[in-house]
Amino acid sequence: MSSATTSSKHMAPIRACTVSRDVQNFDLLIEDMEMELGESWGDLTFPSALKYLDQNEARSLEFIAIALDDDDEANLSMVETVILRANTLNIRVLLIAEELGPTALHRLLRLGASDFVPYPLPEGALHDAIKRLRQPTIDVANISPQSRLQPMANQTMGSVYAVQPLAGGSGATTFAVNLAWEIANSGKTAPTVCLLDFDLQTGSIATYLDLARTEKVYELLSNTAVMDRDFFMNTLQTFNDKLKVLTAAADMLPLDLITPDDIERVLTMARANFDVVIVDMPGTVVQWTETVLNEADSYFTTMELDMRSAQNALRLIRALKAEDLPLSKLRYVLNRAPKFTDLSGKARAKRMAESLDIEFELMLPDGTTQVTHANDHGLPLAEISPKNPLLKEIRKLAASIAASNRDESRAAA
Numbered sequence: 001m002s003s004a005t006t007s008s009k010h011m012a013p014i015r016a017c018t019v020s021r022d023v024q025n026f027d028l029l030i031e032d033m034e035m036e037l038g039e040s041w042g043d044l045t046f047p048s049a050l051k052y053l054d055q056n057e058a059r060s061l062e063f064i065a066i067a068l069d070d071d072d073e074a075n076l077s078m079v080e081t082v083i084l085r086a087n088t089l090n091i092r093v094l095l096i097a098e099e100l101g102p103t104a105l106h107r108l109l110r111l112g113a114s115d116f117v118p119y120p121l122p123e124g125a126l127h128d129a130i131k132r133l134r135q136p137t138i139d140v141a142n143i144s145p146q147s148r149l150q151p152m153a154n155q156t157m158g159s160v161y162a163v164q165p166l167a168g169g170s171g172a173t174t175f176a177v178n179l180a181w182e183i184a185n186s187g188k189t190a191p192t193v194c195l196l197d198f199d200l201q202t203g204s205i206a207t208y209l210d211l212a213r214t215e216k217v218y219e220l221l222s223n224t225a226v227m228d229r230d231f232f233m234n235t236l237q238t239f240n241d242k243l244k245v246l247t248a249a250a251d252m253l254p255l256d257l258i259t260p261d262d263i264e265r266v267l268t269m270a271r272a273n274f275d276v277v278i279v280d281m282p283g284t285v286v287q288w289t290e291t292v293l294n295e296a297d298s299y300f301t302t303m304e305l306d307m308r309s310a311q312n313a314l315r316l317i318r319a320l321k322a323e324d325l326p327l328s329k330l331r332y333v334l335n336r337a338p339k340f341t342d343l344s345g346k347a348r349a350k351r352m353a354e355s356l357d358i359e360f361e362l363m364l365p366d367g368t369t370q371v372t373h374a375n376d377h378g379l380p381l382a383e384i385s386p387k388n389p390l391l392k393e394i395r396k397l398a399a400s401i402a403a404s405n406r407d408e409s410r411a412a413a
């Protein structure tokens with residue numbers, strides 16, 4: 001036996017691991033593992049299992065043997081997380097259970113454990129269980145969610161455009177919603193569009209498009225490891241036949257409930273199924289901001305012509321530079337930009353850009369109270385104020401995104 005976390009020192013690749021509170025409580029398991037696998041197995045605790053499974057060495061694992069007794073019953077959520085993670089990696093899970101209640105056992109088996117052996121281990125029981133694990137299965141239910149997630153070889157992945165407000169109320173969500181709607185309506189060959197509300201706590205896309213906040217979103221975000229295409233598509237809502245939307249959850253979610261892996265899986269799923277994915281981000285930098293930034297083709301940040309926006313922009317740019325993140329993806333959007341005739345306003349905008357060493361790639365005009373009116377009525381601007389000046393600017397960007405999407409799909413064909 002070796003501690004799996006230090007396995008790199010060993011010559012034999014680790015083919016299996018036990019996972020338990022303390023493997024010394026299961027000495028018969030230690031003996032049997034040694035008999036079956038010699039030196040090529042390790043032991044892990046639940047927290048270390050989660051870390052280990054995310055490392056490259058874990059790719060050589062054939063199975064993990066999770067050993068539990070009745071003391072573990074109070075704390076099954078960690079066990080469940082380990083099982084789900086192993087499933088996504090196509091690693092089989094064997095349960096070794098000592099006096100574990102049937103409800104708990106049933107729950108863990110349903111979650112994706114392949115087999116179970118009681119403890120103390122009957123003679124030859126581990127050997128037989130391993131033999132069963134090794135038998136090839138062609139049961140489709142056993143295809144790992146990870147492999148279901150992978151797009152087909154010839155499938156192109158959709159583009160991602162994210163929007164983050166640099167100061168609250170600077171128009172990020174209005175921009176995201178109307179951009180998504182305009183792209184989805186850019187003519188007969190319009191790309192398919194999916195709008196994701198990742199502003200987990202104060203997400204207002206549901207309000208701006210008058211969609212229900214359903215419990216399904218929480219279900220999805222807390223179970224991304226087992227998400228397949230149907231689960232994802234069924235969680236989306238449709239706005240006016242043309243736009244698919246993942247709203248924020250009904251309840252405020254703690255921002256750290258969602259991990260970078262969750263976000264990565266949802267984005268991958270969205271990109272595999274839509275031509276264009278628009279993401280509305282929270283105003284704060286979170287653990288998974290980097291994940292979205294890395295996936296995004298462009299990352300729009302909205303700001304206004306005030307000190308608050310300028311200082312937040314400076315902080316964001318510094319933070320991204322310090323982490324070596326792709327700053328070049330940032331597209332700076334000045335909302336409620338000064339009018340053509342407002343010379344002093346234009347001079348201030350120019351000074352702001354110079355002092356931040358950035359360029360405003362988009363200048364969005366004030367769209368008057370029509371904008372809030374449309375949002376409050378749950379409609380995109382095009383549906384209620386088709387001549388709005390803000391809409392005209394967003395439409396230009398939408399047209400260029402739709403056009404580049406058409407070029408890309410032609411190039412891929």
Ligand SMILES: Nc1ncnc2c1ncn2[C@@H]1O[C@H](COP(=O)(O)OP(=O)(O)O)[C@@H](O)[C@H]1O
Nearest residue numbers: 165169170171172173174365366367368371372
């Ligand atoms: N260009 C604009 N012209 C007029 N009102 C706007 C404009 N952009 C945003 N608003 C209004 O400002 C408020 C905040 O916008 P919102 O898009 O929710 O901001 P954020 O997502 O950055 O917090 C909303 O009431 C919206 O209707």
Ligand SMILES: [Mg+2]
Nearest residue numbers: 172173199204
């Ligand atoms: Mg918002």
